[in-house]
Every structure is written in structure tokens, then in C-alpha cells.
Amino acid sequence: MAERLIDARGLHSYYGASHILRGIDFHVDRGETIGLMGRNGMGKSTLLKTLMGIVRPRAGTVEVKGRGMVGRPTFEVAQLGIAYVPEGRGIFGNLSVKENLQMAARPGAAGQRDWTYERVLETFPRLRERLGHGGQQLSGGEQQMLTIGRALMTNPDVLILDEATEGLAPLIAREIWRICGLIRESGISSVIVDKAWRHVTQVTDRNVILVKGEVAHEASSAELQAQPQRLEQYLGV
16 A cells, blocks of 8 residues: 555634635545645635644644644644645745755655755756846746745655646746656655646646535546546536
């Protein structure tokens, strides 16, 4: 059996009185890439934040590598090898590209050092050209590359990517999808949220669709590509 890296069961998460997640089960195994889909407001980002410990569920469990993490601080989730690229990116605008990358550099949870500074620059040649630029000087696409590169510098076991290509020009978005493919080939597990389902299913193994805070459908990428009626039903594409 594949090693289970993240295992969430029966999650109920709220924002104040608003009940967002309603009994969600969700898991990530080593080496698999998962697409997390759904219309706006269906709970995708809340699920990711609950997995990371940013949002504490009122019911349910989250285990990372077999350890219960509900109520634990987010940095402990990260220390177990879970890297999170949030919507909005969150780079340090007052630091240079080089500083943003180097401040995150560390071995992975098992001591692995597969993603070095040089490997990240080889993967993101555009960043190599802008090492001395401040984060605030980068375009949106370059900021997204920097955020993913910074996450890889932590040598994670799982990379969580929220709104991978939101608002990016088509050429830059294509580059982000290429990088997602490279990350998959490297053996890192990924959870990818993006509205471009055709691109998502090109780089994922399995896909989970949320509707009103519940898992409405789960299928392999091949199955989902062959079921356009499902996508119309749940995503309105």
C-alpha cells in the first residue's frame, strides 16, 4: 500500500456561524498528484487551510504521516514536510528573489536535499534573470514562480498549490503547468486547485470535486476527461 501522507476524516470547519466544510474525508498518498475542484465558495481553500492548521475544524481529524495535527500550529505541519502556496502568493516584497529563496532553504523531513538553490533556478530560468529584483518588482507570474520555488526549497513531501494560475497570462500559465508536471515527475505529492480543469487533469492522478462543502465526486483524471457531463454538472464548464 502507498504511504498515506495526509489523512483527513469527517472535517467540519466554520467561519463564524457559516458552516463551510461538512464532513469531508480527504487523503494524499506519497507520489500522487490530486486536483481539488469546485465552483467558487465550495470550500476548496478552507479545506487546504484546515489541513495546514490555519483553520481549526470543529469536528474531524487531520493526520500528517500518522500524527494528529488538529490544534497544532501551522509551522509543525510544515516541519512534517507539507509546503503551502496560498492564493495571493505571500512573498516577501522587501526581499530580493535570491533572499526569498535562500531564507526558505532547508532539508526535508527525512533529511532529503533534492531541491537545491541551483535546481530551483534551473527549473525557473526566469527567476535566475531576476535574482537581484525585489519581490514587489516582479510580475504576477514571476511572483507565482518565486512562491513555488520557495516552497520547493523546503524539500517537501507534499506541495499544496491554491489557484495555481489565477489571473496569469496564458504564456505564463503554460509555464506553471510545465513546472507542475516536473514536480510530479520528481516524486513530490501535490494538491492543485485551479479553475482550468483541462490543464489540471493533465498533471493529476486523481481529482476531488467539492459542492457546498462536501465531496460530490471523485475520479481519476482519465475518468474525468471522459465524463464531460460530470464537469458540466459540478463545475458548470
